[in-house]
Amino acid sequence: MTQLPKGGGYLLGSTDPKNIFTPEDFNDEHRMIAETLSRFLEERIFPRMEEMDAKQEGLMREFLVEAGELGLLGADIPEEYGGSEIDEIFSTIIAEKLGATGAFAIGHGGHCGIGNLPIVYFGNEDQKSRYLPNIATAEKISAYALTEPGSGSDALSAKTKAVLSPDGKHYILNGDKTFISNAGIADMFIVYAKIDGEKFSAFIVDAHTDGLTTGAEEKKMGLKGSSTRSVFFDNVKVPVENLLYKPGKGHVVAFNILNIGRHKAAANSVGAAKYALDLSATYANERKQFKVPIAQFGMIKEKLAEMATRIYAAESTVYRTGGLLTEMINTLDPSGPDGYKVIAEGIEEYAVECSLEKVFATEMEAFVVDEGVQIHGGYGYIAEYPIERLYRDARIRRIFEGTNEINRIIIPTTLFRRAARGGFPLKDAMKELKVYLNGETVARENPGDVVQAIKDVFLFVMGVSYERYGDEILKQQEILGRLADLAIQAYTTESTWLRTQKTAAANGQNAKLKTNMATAFIYTTVEKTSLAAREIIATLVTGSELVNMQSDLNKLLNYTPIDIISLRQKIAGAISAAGKYVS
Structure with a gap:
């Protein structure tokens, strides 16, 4: 097995520059998928952003199906289950490119990020073969149902309950979830509930099961084109074979999936920030005041420079972490009896790096889009200009995948415990x-x-x-x-x-x-x-x-x-x- 750096090990010694991954290390396949995705976004997504934000019926599913046809949904899914099983760098590139698309990034990530990784990493062979091929093509849309009205950051205090039926064939779920992305279009959910009110566990739940309903669409500040609803479980019967991993081990599934989710959220932020800077630089070159392009004014120069500098730092950090995750995943052998444990411990190794990149990148994005609005002046406040949407869409990223406050606590706490x-x-x-x-x-x-x-x-x-x-x-x-x-x-x-x-x-x-x-x-x-x-x-x-x-x-x-x-x-x-x- 390759000797990998320990999580947090960057603090304890020097690192050879040759041993980190950077965007300059992209190979031809990496560049090809980046170019393919850029064309898809330019031709299909960006021209229809207004329709998406208006929640045009069927549009999100249409885009996800098209993404599946391009192989953009199967990056984390093994080839034997219909995916492409490419490395984490590919997934990072996809997440970065999608960052500027706002609602589509959430639809995509909710479906084939946190929505499928629990099955990829913790599902058994039967579960993988039944669900992953349909996720790779968007024949079935997935969603991740963890948050409850009374438990956001404190996920383990969830009240949703699962009880084994008398005949032992089903778990009966009762409770509700809130702020669930893709809920209005989902065909299946990854749901967390406590067996007998005690054992926090993960389940795959068919969205069309009797007793499962969703609430009205939430009216949000940003990401308006993504579906966000509450999900209700009223005596919902879930086959016992849809229990993920082991009873009482839902926290292992949830927290390790969130680590990967944090990495992808950081990549989303890099992509959104780059787009905001592109818009701002172009505007500053074209907008004249006192007969001079505002890009020539010292205060605007300072803004553009600091925006670019922080993006460069975040981009460097995200791809370094992507390289670590790729190397780590490549060393894992989940085929043995302790395969799940191997996966969980492998992902958890870089929990510190995933948390810190998520905090830094999302706060970088917040700074960049704010300065972007400022450079646009009054026009930045007008919905006609894309920077206005980027500003609104950015705000949520400091909240989901664990608030930045929670992630800040995770970083030193993990190091102290280690x-x-x-x-x-x-x-x-x-x-x-x-x-x-x-x-x-x-x-x-x-x-x-x-x-x-x-x-x-x-x-x-x-x-x-x-x-x-x-x-x-x-x-x-x-x-x-x-x-x-x-x-x-x-x-x-x-x-x-x-x-x-x-x-x-x-x-x-x-x-x-x-x-x-x-x-x-x-x-x-x-x-x-x-x-x-x-x-x-x-x-x-x-x-x-x-x-x-x-x-x-x-x-x-x-x-x-x-x-x-x-x-x-x-x-x-x-x-x-x-x-x-x-x-």
Whole structure:
């Protein structure tokens, strides 16, 4: 088995740029599927966005069927069940490209992302053969039913109940789900319910079963073309053979599928943000004020540059994670008696990376679409302009697949728990840092050194937090949130810099632009690192101890500021010249 990096391992040592996946590593097949999807979106989806947002009857199903004919629904499904069984990079490319389509991205992801992965990873042979071929063609539309009126982030408090029938042939489901994407067009649901009110479990449920009904379509802020309804179960009979995995193991299915869902949501955000920047750059080149294109104004240059820089960082992070997931999935052998366990543990390995990329990318998207509206001025507020839809559609991504607050809690909590089990050597890392701090420290003189400073600060503050609180640190959400931000900053800056180094070593395209964007991002981010770390330290200690720790932070963050304004001017020039995002 290939030796893969451990989840969270990026914090503990250096990574060879050759060992990460970047968009520059796309092969001919990757590029072909990207081009195929781009044509499909340009010819079929974008021209009919208004009809989709008006929920034209049958349109979403029509588009999904067409996507199936192009092989865009079977990326995660094995060939033997009608899919194409291509790697996670293909799935990431598809998710990114679909990001700009708003409602269609949700219809697609609800159907062949979270809507089929529970069967792909946790279904038995009978379940896979009965359902996956129909999902790959959109003959049957799938939906994922987890959320309830009283349980969103706290999924395990679900009230939907399953009771075995007297003859032992069915589970009888009662309860209701809310905010279920694709509910109005679904032929089947992945439903979570508690057997006997106790054992949280997953089921495949036929949408046309007696007793299953849906509510009215929700009137939403964005994603108006996607179906979102409540689903009600009134003595719904589910054959026992439709239980997924094992009784009481629904959390294993749900949480691991959400990890993959978070990765794809992050890719969606990258695609939507690129489209928003393309629109904004084009508009800024065309719109004149005082007889000058507004793209030439310094304040607009700053916006375009920062939008591009954050997109570049998110894109680098998402494809690095996609590469990790691909390598991990390729090493899994689910054929043995513990196959399900192998899959669950494999996916869970990169739970930290999936959570942090989801937080970063969705918040990047929110920033980019907001600045896009600002660049458009009053026109950005008018529905005729696509940026208005992108602004509304973006808001939900910080909420679904686990709110960003929940994902922020997951990141340090997972690392603390791994450290307690010996899977994350925090104590050893702290010892090494103390040796460094007790020696003669030197200034961090280049972007790579500044990235290392960010990683060192995270480990230092994480260690100090644990020394102060012990296991009680898991109850200190304000500190956990800041630790999450530090972990995010470490991963995103490193991913960005590694990609840039890899491009430079290969004399790749736009190496100078990549270097400028990576450098601007890293030196901007380290200032945020400093603030978060100092806020945590000031909460943990006082007096002379605080003075000493502040001194340690100063040593770790000893770097020389750079001229970021000039860097942004160069970045903006490249974006304006192209009239779109380039990297």
